[in-house]
Amino acid sequence: MDVRNGFRAGDPRPGKQCCGDGPATDPPADSTDWLQVVDRIAEWIRGARFGVALTGAGISTDSGIPDFRSPGGVWSRSRPVYFDEFLSSERARREYWRQKAEAHDDIVRAQPNIVHRSLADWERRGLLHGVITQNIDGLHQLAGSRRVLELHGTARLVACLNCDWSDEADRWVAEFRERGQVPPCPRCGGIIKHATVSFGQALRAEVLEQAADWARKADLFLALGSSLVVQPAASLPVIAAENGARVVIINREPTPVDAEATVTVRAELAPVFRRLAERLTECAGG
Numbered sequence: 001m002d003v004r005n006g007f008r009a010g011d012p013r014p015g016k017q018c019c020g021d022g023p024a025t026d027p028p029a030d031s032t033d034w035l036q037v038v039d040r041i042a043e044w045i046r047g048a049r050f051g052v053a054l055t056g057a058g059i060s061t062d063s064g065i066p067d068f069r070s071p072g073g074v075w076s077r078s079r080p081v082y083f084d085e086f087l088s089s090e091r092a093r094r095e096y097w098r099q100k101a102e103a104h105d106d107i108v109r110a111q112p113n114i115v116h117r118s119l120a121d122w123e124r125r126g127l128l129h130g131v132i133t134q135n136i137d138g139l140h141q142l143a144g145s146r147r148v149l150e151l152h153g154t155a156r157l158v159a160c161l162n163c164d165w166s167d168e169a170d171r172w173v174a175e176f177r178e179r180g181q182v183p184p185c186p187r188c189g190g191i192i193k194h195a196t197v198s199f200g201q202a203l204r205a206e207v208l209e210q211a212a213d214w215a216r217k218a219d220l221f222l223a224l225g226s227s228l229v230v231q232p233a234a235s236l237p238v239i240a241a242e243n244g245a246r247v248v249i250i251n252r253e254p255t256p257v258d259a260e261a262t263v264t265v266r267a268e269l270a271p272v273f274r275r276l277a278e279r280l281t282e283c284a285g286g
């Protein structure tokens with residue numbers, strides 16, 4: 001367990017600092033350092049006027065969705081299909097759909113975990129403005145979050161690249177499996193693809209702008225389960241910090257933007273969120 005406090009000048013410092021570079025483990029129940037830091041974060045959440053959470057693959061692993069970059073993840077077995085290949089080659093499109101069909105069952109089986117449920121709860125209670133996510137699994141919406149910006153789109157929908165047709169992914173994945181061919185758009189005959197942002201495909205400008213706007217407005221910015229190595233996600237905590245937000249980074253591994261954080265907690269998310277949920281429930285009642 002590593003709780004690292006990169007407190008900035010002027011911020012109240014916690015009583016004690018505890019640093020280390022070992023792998024994250026569940027915090028011991030009697031670790032007062034850990035509890036103090038997480039309880040402080042709970043206070044910040046309760047006091048936030050414009051709290052924003054940024055979430056990455058690390059929050060969905062507890063829901064049974066493998067991090068596609070990790071060993072055993074889809075990119076350790078298959079090379080991703082780049083967007084230009086997808087457009088130019090029928091074979092590449094079949095390979096893309098094959099990979100998507102493989103990941104599909106994990107996504108439809110997955111249920112939100114305590115992180116998704118807590119973020120939805122805080123939004124309902126006005127403690128959090130919304131969630132910016134790098135995930136494509138739709139679990140935030142399933143947990144009840146209303147304001148969700150999906151930086152990389154969603155794997156729960158497929159859409160036509162030629163017209164504005166879109167539909168639930170389920171029946172189209174089933175059709176692909178049955179026919180072994182990529183189904184054409186039922187409206188215009190164009191190419192259909194999951195509504196995710198592929199490698200080499202541009203992110204949606206309006207989603208990006210909105211995410212940067214939330215980061216600028218945030219007074220509390222929580223980066224959760226993201227390695228913060230992929231742009232534009234990596235720049236969002238920096239924007240938030242530059243605009244005066246408290247930035248909290250909770251992740252198993254160090255990130256390249258840890259130096260921007262008010263506090264970093266190198267830990268599994270579930271035990272941290274169990275504690276946060278406990279503190280915020282108590283506080284709401286008291």
Ligand SMILES: [Zn+2]
Nearest residue numbers: 160163185188
């Ligand atoms: Zn179409």
